[in-house]
Amino acid sequence: MKKSKEIQKKRINKFPAARIKRIMQSDEEIGKVSTSAPIVLGKAIELFMKDIIMSSVEISKKNKSSKITMKELENLISEVPKFDFLNILINK
Template identity: 40%
Template sequence: MQGDGDASAVDSPAFLANLHAGLAQFWGEQMQEMEVLEISTEQAFKVHNDLPLARIKRIMKSDEDVRMISAEAPVLFAKACEMFILELTLRSWAYSEKNKRRTLTKEDIQEAIEKTDVFDFLVEVIQ
């Protein structure tokens, strides 16, 4: 798993072990969900998503290099976005609990982003 690394305060080994265990469980559940997904038609798969496909398609088309978008692309992007949001929330919640709070704050999200290498592309957004 890619790092929970170079931020100013170092997380304890117990916290990191707990976070990694939670993430392993999360991704295991995601894989299991995908393996047993019973979608009989393309339309059924499209309505399975919680994010608005029309908005995702509009965002994709905002790139001037994008000419055509297959029907499956927004559906896959929606699922990828959902998984991204879920992982970021899980990581943020771990920092909220670490600070002995039961409320997720923007500081928890910032800390999760700063301490996760794969979220480096978001660091400028939260500054």
């Protein structure tokens, strides 16, 4: 019974696939969306969020801050090359 609960925890998506599918289909250029696409995209979003949050935590610890503020996120985006594509969000 313990193993089945662990397996179920691993399969739970943090982001609802139905909502992701609805967002994907809101674009007129996208036709049909397979069943697995929103699930995979949800997992990708989850991993991206985890990466950006963990990197932000490291920066806030380095700055001896107890909170992740917008300033830490801006520093992260400008300092870490893999987040360069987010520069358009902070340069508004």
